[in-house]
Amino acid sequence: KQEVTQIPAALSVPEGENLVLNCSFTDSAIYNLQWFRQDPGKGLTSLLLIQSSQREQTSGRLNASLDKSSGRSTLYIAASQPGDSATYLCAVSRDYGGSQGNLIFGKGTKLSVKP
Amino acid sequence: DGGITQSPKYLFRKEGQNVTLSCEQNLNHDAMYWYRQDPGQGLRLIYYSQIVNDFQKGDIAEGYSVSREKKESFPLTVTSAQKNPTAFYLCASSYSGTGTYEQYFGPGTRLTVT
Numbered sequence: 001k002q003e004v005t006q007i008p009a010a011l012s013v014p015e016g017e018n019l020v021l022n023c024s025f026t027d028s029a030i031y032n033l034q035w036f037r038q039d040p041g042k043g044l045t046s047l048l049l050i051q052s053s054q055r056e057q058t059s060g061r062l063n064a065s066l067d068k069s070s071g072r073s074t075l076y077i078a079a080s081q082p083g084d085s086a087t088y089l090c091a092v093s094r095d096y097g098g099s100q101g102n103l104i105f106g107k108g109t110k111l112s113v114k115p
Numbered sequence: 116d117g118g119i120t121q122s123p124k125y126l127f128r129k130e131g132q133n134v135t136l137s138c139e140q141n142l143n144h145d146a147m148y149w150y151r152q153d154p155g156q157g158l159r160l161i162y163y164s165q166i167v168n169d170f171q172k173g174d175i176a177e178g179y180s181v182s183r184e185k186k187e188s189f190p191l192t193v194t195s196a197q198k199n200p201t202a203f204y205l206c207a208s209s210y211s212g213t214g215t216y217e218q219y220f221g222p223g224t225r226l227t228v229t
Contacts, residue, residue, distance in 0.1 A: 044220040101146050101209050101216040105157035
């Protein structure tokens with residue numbers, strides 16, 4: 001059974017710091033991995049998606065890497081800003097027939113960036 | 116604007132009543148999903164549908180029912196059989212078949228049952 005773990009559960013950093021959020025998964029047979037952002041009481045915003053054949057994806061100050069064989073992904077945020085404060089969720093999708101869209105989520109990392 | 120709408124944002128019901136949560140998308144996505152989120156927990160899949168008139172149970176389908184009569188709509192009914200219905204419910208959609216299956220989420224409905 002696939003399990004997704006995110007460490008740390010919470011992180012507080014000063015503005016401007018570069019930071020790394022970690023995600024690990026137990027079964028390497030994944031179709032893709034998505035990183036999401038969730039603001040309090042809101043829905044999820046997709047940040048980055050990495051296909052199982054890819055090693056990394058970049059969007060602006062965000063860079064996500066994937067090491068499928070070791071079951072790990074990292075989300076790197078450069079030059080953090082107070083507006084980055086949110087909960088970041090990692091999710092992997094199963095890689096078997098008809099279920100590629102079904103995501104299994106970690107519990108998230110709650111990030112606070114202090115001015 | 117293309118996107119996913121969920122209504123209402125907040126919903127209150129008495130124990131023993133069924134309640135239906137709405138989810139509509141205009142992204143022309145084939146697949147739609149319902150997730151449940153509890154405090155301190157990751158999202159868990161309730162039901163999903165990859166095509167009109169077909170849907171599959173997710174990991175926690177007991178006490179829930181869905182229908183998919185139109186491509187744009189995937190309503191979720193929380194029945195009185197669901198033991199702990201109070202939660203934040205999120206609907207999502209994606210393309211299906213070949214492709215990335217990148218999921219897009221609605222704003223959520225917070226259901227409180229007393």
